[in-house]
Amino acid sequence: MKWKALDAEPCSIARTLSFVGDRWSLLVLRDCFLRVRRFEEFQRRLGVTRHILADRLKRFVEAGILSRVAYQTSPERHEYVLTQKGLELYPVLMAMARWGDAWMDDGAGPPLRYRHRPCGHHFTPVMCCSECGEPLDPRAVTVEPGPGLGSEDAQLLPPARQNPAS
Amino acid sequence: MKWKALDAEPCSIARTLSFVGDRWSLLVLRDCFLRVRRFEEFQRRLGVTRHILADRLKRFVEAGILSRVAYQTSPERHEYVLTQKGLELYPVLMAMARWGDAWMDDGAGPPLRYRHRPCGHHFTPVMCCSECGEPLDPRAVTVEPGPGLGSEDAQLLPPARQNPAS
DNA sequence: TGACAAAGTTCCAAAAAGGAACTAACATCA
DNA sequence: TGATGTTAGTTCCTTTTTGGAACTTTGTCA
Numbered sequence: 580m581k582w583k584a585l586d587a588e589p590c591s592i593a594r595t596l597s598f599v600g601d602r603w604s605l606l607v608l609r610d611c612f613l614r615v616r617r618f619e620e621f622q623r624r625l626g627v628t629r630h631i632l633a634d635r636l637k638r639f640v641e642a643g644i645l646s647r648v649a650y651q652t653s654p655e656r657h658e659y660v661l662t663q664k665g666l667e668l669y670p671v672l673m674a675m676a677r678w679g680d681a682w683m684d685d686g687a688g689p690p691l692r693y694r695h696r697p698c699g700h701h702f703t704p705v706m707c708c709s710e711c712g713e714p715l716d717p718r719a720v721t722v723e724p725g726p727g728l729g730s731e732d733a734q735l736l737p738p739a740r741q742n743p744a745s
Numbered sequence: 746m747k748w749k750a751l752d753a754e755p756c757s758i759a760r761t762l763s764f765v766g767d768r769w770s771l772l773v774l775r776d777c778f779l780r781v782r783r784f785e786e787f788q789r790r791l792g793v794t795r796h797i798l799a800d801r802l803k804r805f806v807e808a809g810i811l812s813r814v815a816y817q818t819s820p821e822r823h824e825y826v827l828t829q830k831g832l833e834l835y836p837v838l839m840a841m842a843r844w845g846d847a848w849m850d851d852g853a854g855p856p857l858r859y860r861h862r863p864c865g866h867h868f869t870p871v872m873c874c875s876e877c878g879e880p881l882d883p884r885a886v887t888v889e890p891g892p893g894l895g896s897e898d899a900q901l902l903p904p905a906r907q908n909p910a911s
Numbered sequence: 912t913g914a915c916a917a918a919g920t921t922c923c924a925a926a927a928a929g930g931a932a933c934t935a936a937c938a939t940c941a
Numbered sequence: 942t943g944a945t946g947t948t949a950g951t952t953c954c955t956t957t958t959t960g961g962a963a964c965t966t967t968g969t970c971a
Contacts, residue, residue, distance in 0.1 A: 585768065586849065589856040590775070590845075590856055590857070591841070591842045591843075591844070591845025591846045591849060591855060591856060591857070592771065592772070592775045592838055592841045592842050592845060593768075593772060593775075593845075594845040594849035595841040595842070595844050595845040595849065596768045596771055596772065596841065597849075599841070600767065600768030600771065601766065601767060601768070601958095602751065602759075602762045602766030602767070603959095605758065605762055605766065606758070606759060606762065609756070609758050609759075612883060613888065613901075613902070617917080617918085618917070618918050618919075619916085619917055619918070622918090624900075624901070627960095628959070628960055628961065628962095629918085629919070629920080629961095629962095630919080630920070630921080630959090630960095631958090631959065631960080632919095633918080633919055633920080653967085653968070653969095654916095654917080654918090654966085654967045654968045654969085655918095655967085656917065656918075657918085664848050666883055667844055667847060667848070668844055669872070669881065669883040670836075670840035670843065670844070670870075670871075670872035670881070671837065671840040671841055671844060672758055673840075673872055673881065674834075674836035674837040674839075674840045674872070675757070675758045675761040675762065675765070675837055676757045676758050676761070677757075677836065678757070678761050678833055678834055678836070678837060679756075679757025679758060679759075679760040679761040680757045681833060682830050682833070683752065683757060683760035683761060683763075684893065685893070687892055687893035688891055688892030688893040689757060689891040689892065689893050690755040690756055690757060690890075690891050690893040690894040690898070690901075691756070691757070691888050691889065691890065691891050691894065691902075692888075692889045692890070692891040693886050693887070693888060693889075694886065694887040694888075694889060695874040695876060695877065695879070695881070695885060695886060696885045696886070696887055697874075697877065697879060697885055698874060698876050698877035698879065700874070700876035700877070701876075702874045702875045702876045702877075703875045704836075704872050704873070704874070704875070704881060705836075705872070705873050705874075705875045706835070706836035706839055706840070706870050706871070706872055706873075707870070707871050707872075707873045707878070708861045708863075708864060708866070708868045708870070708871075709868045709869045709870070709871045710861060710864050710866035710867075710868045711861065711863065711864035711866070711868075712873075712878060713861070713863060713864065715835065715836070715839065715861070715870060717778060717832055717835040719861060719862045719863055720859050720860065720861060720862070721859070721860040721862055722779065722857050722858075722859060722860075723857065723858045723859075723860060723867075724856075724857065724858070725854055725855040725856050725857050725858040726853055726854030726855065727850065727851070727853035727854045727855050727856040728856040728857065732856070734790075735779075735790070735856075736779070736857075767927095769928090783948080783949085784948070784949050784950075785947085785948060785949070788949095793928095793929095794928065794929055794930070794931095795930095795949085795950070795951080796928090796929095796950080796951070796952080797927090797928065797929080798950095799949080799950060799951080819936085819937070819938095820935085820936045820937045820938090820947095820948075820949090821936090822947095822948060822949075823949085
């Protein structure tokens with residue numbers, strides 16, 4: 580399977596990976612959420628090669644994840660800001676931040692802490708059920724075919740039981 | 746910045762990406778959550794080249810994300826199962842699945858649906874505040890330096906305001 | 912005029928991924 | 942006994958993607 584084929588897979592994870600399936604894409608998005616907006620600042624902060632950065636920004640703009648807006652004319656300069664589509668990638672980033680805090684700590688504690696302004700507390704992000712609000716345990720979730728799964732793709736489903744956990 | 750340097754960054758997202766910062770890693774994990782366990786089955790389902798698959802499985806085992814357990818002797822055969830560390834990557838995958846369902850739908854609807862066994866409903870995963878339980882809006886979250894952020898890394902913080910959103 | 916800045920682009924070398932065939936260690940079948 | 946099959950890899954070579962550094966364009970400022 581090639582890069583290009585990912586967005587045609589009957590799997591929302593694979594389709595999402597067609598945009599964020601490499602480390603630079605996600606680090607660029609991380610910086611977007613930290614309010615970085617300009618080419619030079621992404622480059623300075625990330626240390627990414629300039630043509631890779633240019634490529635990723637272009638792809639994000641084409642995908643509607645970032646929008647490229649002029650902040651001055653003569654010479655024209657643009658900055659990159661998250662669209663709604665981009666903003667909704669926040670849970671992906673927060674899930675990674677949470678896992679890194681839990682499992683990649685070098686002993687110094689978390690590099691960043693997050694405060695939820697509405698309630699005022701430091702928090703950790705928790706993935707919850709939209710219906711009952713309880714935290715999700717992978718062993719308590721059952722996978723079922725959805726309308727977007729072609730009948731010939733049914734082998735993508737879990738083999739024996741219908742339960743997606745270890 | 747090279748691959749290897751990622752896990753030394755003072756950023757939990759970057760550290761997490763040192764394991765899941767490529768598409769095959771995440772697709773392998775997706776299949777793990779769908780109860781795929783054996784080399785041949787990963788290979789058949791993913792279409793990934795065999796040596797890439799072997800490499801990713803080895804890295805996951807070394808990282809403690811998967812464990813390699815024998816399921817028969819003579820000849821010895823092993824299968825790969827998620828550890829607790831691996832299971833806790835579930836929110837990352839679910840966040841991607843959710844975003845793909847919302848933004849990469851080809852018109853056919855979601856390929857998979859998820860049912861929360863404790864409450865019995867189909868659901869979507871929602872990232873919530875651990876303290877108040879409310880869904881997280883990126884614009885309502887403030888970032889602060891944590892104990893693991895060296896003073897020389899303070900420039901990683903948001904530039905002007907302390908608010909990580911667009 | 913010369914230096915500086917932002918946002919890219921170009922060129923070449925190095926690293927990673929794709930593709931296909933090959934290997935090891937057994938089991939089973941004719 | 943030899944041929945074939947299965948699982949889990951490994952090896953070799955080609956193609957694609959990155960990394961690194963220099964260069965370009967369009968304009969400002971001193």
